[in-house]
Amino acid sequence: MTRVFVPKDSAALAVGAEAVARAFAASGCEVVRTGSRGLFWLEPLVEVETPQGRRAFGPAAPADVSAILAGDSPLALGDIEAHPWLAGQTRLTFARCGVVDPLAPPAFEALARARDLGADGVIAAIQASGLRGRGGAGFPVGVKWKTVRDAPGALKYLVCNADEGDSGTFADRMLMEGNPFLLIEGMAIAALAVGAARGFIYSRSEYPHANATMAAALAVARAQGLIPGFDLQLRIGAGAYVCGEETALLESLEGKRGQVRPKPPLPAHSGLFGRPTAINNVLSLAAVPWIILNGGQAYDALGHGRSRGTKPIQLAGNVKRPGLYETPFGLTLRQIVEEIGGGTASGRPVRAVQCGGPLGAYFPPALFDTPYDYEAFAAQGGLIGHGGIVVFDDTVDMAAQARFALEFCGIESCGKCTPCRLGSKRGVETIDRITAGIDAEANLALVEDLCETLKFGSLCALGGFTPYPVMSAIRHFPDDFARAPARAAAE
Known part of the structure; x- marks a missing residue:
């Protein structure tokens, strides 16, 4: 019986993977459902x-099944591991995604090794690796763990932040569905x-497939x-x-209602139910087994500057080759967008990319030689964030994008x-006054002043980071705001 591997990742399901799997099963094949290779x-x-x-073979449809099984399909891609898009990656965290049955447990060799090392040995390995939080803040994981370890208290908690809400990001979901x-x-x-x-994994209700797979894996464990x-x-x-x-x-x-707490105290000292709590992102925690098995120095040998290891980059928006690309820090934004992503899907010139989710800065092509690492992006007024990169072509209205960032912040604000x-x-x-042509210069100055207040007066990053997309749009694309009165008059 021919064995066929068909992804059950949400991205594949959205374009008909379920029907393709049924067609292979009806043809007498053994169908193994996997995650996505990205x-x-x-x-x-x-x-x-x-x-x-x-x-x-891909992209496959049910009508392609006969030709695929006969070996004469025009969709043939050969050994996918040799495909340039995969061969150019350094897959550590996502090495098994799209390869294995997500519900077939491995041997947990890293956990066995961690027990031999003990708590101090594990923390030492993580500190030596240079691993920083992959959720956006980039805080050293080893420092956080040691703080929780040293905090007084008999009861401590571990929380995984799987609430992946940034637009253009899907790495957490892919990992929970695929491995x-x-x-x-x-x-x-x-x-x-x-x-x-x-410990608790806190996920989103918008991720039904990831949640079902994770619940099933926990039951197996x-x-x-x-x-x-x-x-x-x-949860x-x-x-x-x-x-x-x-x-x-x-x-x-x-x-309780999801509202931000003032700091201090930090969660590492007083977190869940007032107990010392370590909170890490999915990708931060998923990087740990490789580090324990291969050593902190091996992970630290990859990367750029103070950004060590690999980063799963998620390419989305108007891009020719969207998906997940895991690579060491240090590629330039130009390499990521133009060489890996292939430019825009529309074929029009790239005008801007937004890095780091809906609160990330917009980068124009003039900044595309910026290395992809935390400090280099910060120096340009940007954020790596969770690793999402959303591409826009030259038809984008950056004044409208700036407005959207503020509107998004208002809708999602907890109100605290x-x-x-x-x-x-x-x-x-x-x-809106600017785009209506009402005293544009004074109102642009008012937006800048308002962004200063948001940046330094907000309790958390939702308000604090909203100025990044707004001010980067104004700074790098001033013509869109200068043309706003003319557009309003034309309309």
């Missing part, structure tokens, strides 16, 4: 097991390091005793963007602080 423009990307290894045991193993190692007996002494549970939030902020997430986990709650709404009104 080449979204080729989904559904199926692989057929042959004596020479797995051979890929959930990697996250489970990483969390078990982290729990050993910080001294936590209980419990039934097979893969993480003894560690109680790990999945699903209602979908508030602000719950991606760690203290609002904790409020939601405690059954005045700058975010009210400043965002006043910002929308001011942008």
Whole structure:
């Protein structure tokens, strides 16, 4: 019986993977459902097991099944591992995504190694690796773990922030759907390091497939005793963007409205239910098993500047080759967008890319030689964030994009602080006056002043980072705001 691998990742399901799987099953094949390899423009990307290894075809439709099985399909891609888009990557975290059955547990060799190292040895390895938080803040993971480990208290918690709400990001979802045991193993190692007996994965209600796969994997882990002494549970939030902020997430986990907590105290000292709590992003925790097995120095050998290891970059928007590309820090934005992404899907010139989600700065082509690392981006007024890059062609209206950022902030604000709650709404009104041709120069100055208040007066990054897209749009694309009165008159 021919074995065929068909992705069950949400991106593949959205373009017909379920029908393709049924067609292969009806043809008498053994169908193995996997995650995605991340080449979204080729989904559904199926692989057929042959004596020479797995051979890929895509994008496949049910009508293509007969030709694929006969070996004469024009969709043939050969050995997908040799495809330039995959061959150019350094896949550590995503090495098994799209390759294995997500619900077939591995041997948990890294966890066994971590038990041999002990808590101090694990923390030392993470510190030596230079691993920084992959959720956006870029805080050193080893420092956070040691702080929680050293905090007084018999009861400590570990929380995984899987509330992936940034536009153009999907790495957390892909990993939970394609290799959930990697996250489970990483969390078990982290729990050993910080001294936590209980852990929670906080996910989004918008991720039904990821949540179902993760719940099934947790059930397997419990039934097979893969993480003894560690109680790990999945919790699903209602979908508030602000719950991606760690203290609002904790409020939601405690059954309260998701609102930001003032700091101090830091969650590492007083987090979930007032106990010392380590909070890490999915990708941060999923990087841990490789580090433990291969050593902190091996991970630290990859990267650029103070940004060590690999970063799963997510390419989306108007881009020819969208998907997930894992690579060491240090490529330029130009390499990522033009060489890896292939430029725009529309074929028109790239005008801007937004890096770091809806609160990330817009980069014009003049800044495309910026290295992809935390400090280089910060020097240009930008954010790496969760690794999302959204591409826009030359038809984009940057005044409208600036307005959207302020509108988004107002809609998603938890309401706890005045700058975010009210400043965002006043910002929308001011942008509207500019685009209506009303005293544009004075109102642009008012937007800048308002952004200063948001940046330094907000309790959390939702209000604090909203100025990044607004001010970068004004700074790099001033003509869009200068032309606004003319457009308004023409309309």
